[in-house]
Amino acid sequence: MRAENSDGVFTIFLDSEIDAQNATEIKGQIDGLLPSRGEIPLVFDAKELTYISSAGLRLLLSTQKELGQKISVINVSPDIMEIFQMAGFQQLMNIKGA
Template sequence: MAARIFYEKDTMTVFLDGEIDHHSAAIIRAGIDEAILASRPGTLVLDFGGITFMDSSGIGLVMGRYRLLRALGGELVMTNLPESISKVMRLAGLEKLGRIEEREVTV
């Protein structure tokens, strides 16, 4: 699973799709971090609209990107969270790490 990444001004949007577990998180992480370090975005938007499954490895993925972004002075926005992953998100208190927005991002 490869995350699709789009840029607009200093916002980098990552469209995640499929399943996030320990296996796929490693692959997704490598792609996102390479793009973050290359573009140094002011805002990183993680769009979960296409996610069908996520376990706590997804939480680790978000926490790790939050830390990297904070070190670079950027902010994290999470959007289009499907109902199926909201339970694991709430358990982890992820809303404390970034803004959660409901929005349609047009490509």
């Protein structure tokens, strides 16, 4: 996982899978990547994401709640988009397909 701060947007590039086995570790990585940044928008780039479980969905929600702002998830594959749609995440955060 890597992060990039460009043009006033902080982007975290997600790796292949987020599930119950690795969600806690990934949350720690995300927390370590986030700078003290105030109101800079946070974007998760899901181009490499191939699977997300309910634990991964909770991770995104908890990150959004901690930041107190709506996050974006971009480059979402059709399979992952279906999961977001079934969970109603399109009403909770900005989600854009690949």
